[in-house]
Amino acid sequence: MKLVNPANKRKYNVIVVGSGLAGGSAAASLGELGYNVKCFCFQDSPRRAHSIAAQGGINAAKNYQNDGDSVYRLFYDTVKGGDFRAREYNVYRLAQISVNIIDQCVAQGVPFAREYGGLLANRSFGGAQVSRTFYARGQTGQQLLLGAYQALEAQVDAGRVTMIPRTEMLDLVVINGKARGIITRNLVTGKIESHVADAVILATGGYGNVFYLSTNAKGSNCTAIWRAYKRGAAFANPCFTQIHPTCIPVSGDYQSKLTLMSESLRNDGRIWVPKQAGDKRTPSQIPENERDYYLERRYPSFGNLVPRDVASRAAKAVCDEGRGVGETGLGVYLDFAESIGRLGRQVIEERYGNLFEMYERITGESPYRTPMRIYPAIHYTMGGLWVDYQLMSTIPGLFVLGEANFSDHGANRLGASALMQGLSDGYFVIPYTLGNYLGSEKLEKVDAARPEFHQATAEVENRVKRLLSIKGKRTVASFHRELGKIVWDRCGMSRNADGLRTAIGQIHALREQYWSNLNVPGSCADLNQQLESAGRVADFFELAELMCIDALDRNESCGGHFREEFQTEDGEALRDDEHYQYAAAWEYKGPDAPPHLHREPLEFDYVHPAQRSYK
Amino acid sequence: MNLILHVWRQKSASGKGAMERYDARDVSADMSFLEMLDVVNEKLIAEGREPIAFEHDCREGICGSCGFMINGIAHGPQPGTTVCQLHMRHFKDGDELYLEPWRARAFPVIKDLIVDRSAFDRIIMSGGYITARTGSGPDGNTLPVPKEDADRAMDAAACIGCGACVAACPNASAALFTGAKISHLGLLPQGQAERSRRALRMVAQYNLELFGSCTNIGECEAVCPKEIRLDVIARMNRDYLRAIGDVG
Numbered sequence: 001m002k003l004v005n006p007a008n009k010r011k012y013n014v015i016v017v018g019s020g021l022a023g024g025s026a027a028a029s030l031g032e033l034g035y036n037v038k039c040f041c042f043q044d045s046p047r048r049a050h051s052i053a054a055q056g057g058i059n060a061a062k063n064y065q066n067d068g069d070s071v072y073r074l075f076y077d078t079v080k081g082g083d084f085r086a087r088e089y090n091v092y093r094l095a096q097i098s099v100n101i102i103d104q105c106v107a108q109g110v111p112f113a114r115e116y117g118g119l120l121a122n123r124s125f126g127g128a129q130v131s132r133t134f135y136a137r138g139q140t141g142q143q144l145l146l147g148a149y150q151a152l153e154a155q156v157d158a159g160r161v162t163m164i165p166r167t168e169m170l171d172l173v174v175i176n177g178k179a180r181g182i183i184t185r186n187l188v189t190g191k192i193e194s195h196v197a198d199a200v201i202l203a204t205g206g207y208g209n210v211f212y213l214s215t216n217a218k219g220s221n222c223t224a225i226w227r228a229y230k231r232g233a234a235f236a237n238p239c240f241t242q243i244h245p246t247c248i249p250v251s252g253d254y255q256s257k258l259t260l261m262s263e264s265l266r267n268d269g270r271i272w273v274p275k276q277a278g279d280k281r282t283p284s285q286i287p288e289n290e291r292d293y294y295l296e297r298r299y300p301s302f303g304n305l306v307p308r309d310v311a312s313r314a315a316k317a318v319c320d321e322g323r324g325v326g327e328t329g330l331g332v333y334l335d336f337a338e339s340i341g342r343l344g345r346q347v348i349e350e351r352y353g354n355l356f357e358m359y360e361r362i363t364g365e366s367p368y369r370t371p372m373r374i375y376p377a378i379h380y381t382m383g384g385l386w387v388d389y390q391l392m393s394t395i396p397g398l399f400v401l402g403e404a405n406f407s408d409h410g411a412n413r414l415g416a417s418a419l420m421q422g423l424s425d426g427y428f429v430i431p432y433t434l435g436n437y438l439g440s441e442k443l444e445k446v447d448a449a450r451p452e453f454h455q456a457t458a459e460v461e462n463r464v465k466r467l468l469s470i471k472g473k474r475t476v477a478s479f480h481r482e483l484g485k486i487v488w489d490r491c492g493m494s495r496n497a498d499g500l501r502t503a504i505g506q507i508h509a510l511r512e513q514y515w516s517n518l519n520v521p522g523s524c525a526d527l528n529q530q531l532e533s534a535g536r537v538a539d540f541f542e543l544a545e546l547m548c549i550d551a552l553d554r555n556e557s558c559g560g561h562f563r564e565e566f567q568t569e570d571g572e573a574l575r576d577d578e579h580y581q582y583a584a585a586w587e588y589k590g591p592d593a594p595p596h597l598h599r600e601p602l603e604f605d606y607v608h609p610a611q612r613s614y615k
Numbered sequence: 616m617n618l619i620l621h622v623w624r625q626k627s628a629s630g631k632g633a634m635e636r637y638d639a640r641d642v643s644a645d646m647s648f649l650e651m652l653d654v655v656n657e658k659l660i661a662e663g664r665e666p667i668a669f670e671h672d673c674r675e676g677i678c679g680s681c682g683f684m685i686n687g688i689a690h691g692p693q694p695g696t697t698v699c700q701l702h703m704r705h706f707k708d709g710d711e712l713y714l715e716p717w718r719a720r721a722f723p724v725i726k727d728l729i730v731d732r733s734a735f736d737r738i739i740m741s742g743g744y745i746t747a748r749t750g751s752g753p754d755g756n757t758l759p760v761p762k763e764d765a766d767r768a769m770d771a772a773a774c775i776g777c778g779a780c781v782a783a784c785p786n787a788s789a790a791l792f793t794g795a796k797i798s799h800l801g802l803l804p805q806g807q808a809e810r811s812r813r814a815l816r817m818v819a820q821y822n823l824e825l826f827g828s829c830t831n832i833g834e835c836e837a838v839c840p841k842e843i844r845l846d847v848i849a850r851m852n853r854d855y856l857r858a859i860g861d862v863g
Contacts, residue, residue: 043672047739048673049678050678053678103753104747107805109747114762118765119756119759151747153743154740217674259674259675361693361696361700361702362702478657
C-alpha cells in the first residue's frame, strides 16, 4: 500500500457524499489525516443521516462473553449468512476490523450498554449463536452516528472538513477516465454548482425506497449511485434486497413508510399464527393448542432467531395460506406473554420499553397486553455499486462505502452487521486505500472550467427543466407508490421469471407516463421538495428495471433473492453454485441498449459452500 | 374525521409570511400527523397550488428533522412524541389546528414550516465531542464505566436535536440541548480531559448564536420528545462555573 506524505495530504481535495456512518466516519478520519475534505448531505445537518434509525446493535468479535466467538467465527457466520455470495477476503477484513470499531466508539464516548461491573454488555442477535452484539438501548445507530457526527464537527471546527448540508449530488464528473468531481443542486436556492476533487467518495446509503413503502427514511434515494452508474461505474447484484421480518404491518393507502421493530425482539418474543386459516378470533381467544409457532416448529435449533430472509419468507408462506392476522391478513403475532411470565414485566420493559412504546404510539395497542402484529418489509439493499478490495468502483478515483456498495453481505445481511460495515469502511478502510490511490496516481490538474463540468452541468439543468415542464396531472408520490407496488409484487420477497418479465413491461409503461403526465409544481430557483422527489423517483424507475433484469438472470435462489422456480422440496432456497457463484456487475451501455453483465467469480477457500441449514 | 388547518406560509427567508386556511377531509385515525399533511399536499398539488413545505425524513421519531408548533405546543399535544409519530387518533372531528414553524431568532424560517437549525451544529462544533483520533482508542473494556453513569449518559445522549426545546422556551434558550451534550460527555470517564474546555466553548458559542438565557421555566422538558430532564441544565451550569474557576 502506497502512502501520501503528511505534508502533501493537504494538497488533495476529497469529496464525500453522504454523512451517515460510512460517510461521516470517512470525512472525519480523512480530515484528521490532513486531507481537504468537502462533505455533502441533503438533510439540514449531517446528524440526520438515516444510519440514525438503526436500533438493534453492532457486531464485533470481541469474545467478551467467553462464549467461543472469534474473528474467524464472525467471518464464517457472515459468509454463510450471505449465502455464499460475498467475497471471502472482504468479509474476513470486516471481521478483523470489527474489534477496532468498538474501541474507537467507546473512546468517542458512545454510551454503550454496560454490565453492573462497568464492562460492556452484549446480546445475541438474529442468526448468531454467540453474544457479540454491542448496543445502546434501542438506539445504537443513533449513538454511533452521533459519535461520527461529533468527530466530523470537530474536523469542521479544525478547518479540515467543509460541511455542505441541504445539497444534493446530481451527477458525477469523469475526466480522462477518472472521477474528478460532482455536480450538485443547493436545495434551498436551487443553484447548480460544480465541485472539483482528486477523488470522490460516495456513501449515500441503499435504494430500498424503490419499493416506495420501506423502513428507509423518506429522503433516502439512489440518485448519487445511479448517476455514477450512468457514468460508467458497474452496479453489482441489484436484485439482492433484504426484507426485514419484524416491521409494523401496513394499515392504509395513505401510508408513507413502514416502521421497523428491532429484530432483538425475537430474542424474547415468540412468533405464531392460528393453525386454522381464516381464524378471526382475537389472540387471547385462541388457545395454546390452536396456535402454530411455525418458526420453532420448522427450525427447532434456531427457532425464532433464524436469519432475516428465512423468517420473512416463512411469514409470507403462512399469510399466503390464509393464516395471517390483523385486518389485512398480512401479519403474524410476536408474543411476549411467555417471556413476561418467565422474566417479569420489569425485565421486558428494561430490554424493550422504548420499542413497545413506539409500537403503541403507532398502532394504539400495548404489546404488554396483546401480541404485536408484524410483517416483513424492505429494509436494506445488499446490492450496490461494485467495488474492489480497496472499495474503489470501476471508475478510478470513485470510492463507494457502506450500504451504497455491494461488498460484504452477499445475498443476505445478518443483523447488526450494517453498522459494522459502515464504520469499518469509513474509519478503517478508506483512510488507507484512498492514500494508496492518491499515492500511486499522477493526477492532472483540473478545474471547473473543463468541458466535462460544463457538459454535466448542462445535462443536470436540462433534466430539472424537463421535469418542471411536463405539467401533467399526476403527482410524484402517486407514481412512486405505483412503481413500488410493481417492484414489491414481482421483485420482492419471492420472484419468478414470468413475473419479472411482466414487471419490466409494466415499469416501462409507467415510466413513459411519468415523463408525459407528471405534475411538479413550483420552480427550480428555490426550495422545492416535489422537484427533489421527482428527480429521485425518475432514477428509481431505471434502477427498478435493472433489479428485475438481474433477478431474471440469476436462475437460482440465494439469500434474499428467492426465485420460486428454484426451491427445495420443503420450500428452502436452492442455490446453483455451479452456474451462479458470481457477483453480477452490470455495466451501463446507453439509454437504448441493454446493460452488459460482467461476472466476478467468487472463490471459497475457507468456508465451503453448503446448503444453509437452521433446522 | 374532518379538520380545519391554519398553516404558516412563507415563500422564503426574506418573504413575508401569513396564516392560510386549509381543510383536511376524511382523515383516518391511524394516520400520522405528517401523513395527514401528505394527503392535504397531494390535494393542493392537484389544484395547482404549492404544497406546504415541512421538514421530515425518518418518520420514526429519531432523526430529529421534523417538528413544528401545533396549537402553540412544540410537536403537538402528545408527550414524548415527535410530530411524525403523533397519530390522528389523538384529535377529533372538527378540531381546528394552528401549525407554525419553530419561533426563535436563532432559527430563521427558510420556507413555510422549515427553519434553519444550523446553530445547533455550530454548538456541537465548538466542543460537543471527545477528541479521539481514529485508531487511537484503547480496548473498549480498559475503562469500566459504572452502569448508573452509562445509563445517565445515555439518557442525555438520546437528544435528537429537533429544536423543540428552543421553540417552547419563552426565552428561546438552547440550554436543554447544550446541557444534554455536556452531560452526556461529562458523565463518562472518557469525557473528563476536555470537560472544562467543552463547557466554556459550548456556552460561548451558545451565546454567540443569540439563544436566550435559561430562567428555569421548564417548558423545554415538557415538550422534549426524548424526555430529556432539566438536570442536564444544572450539570451544564456546574461544569461552566467549575471551568471558570479552573481558568482562574
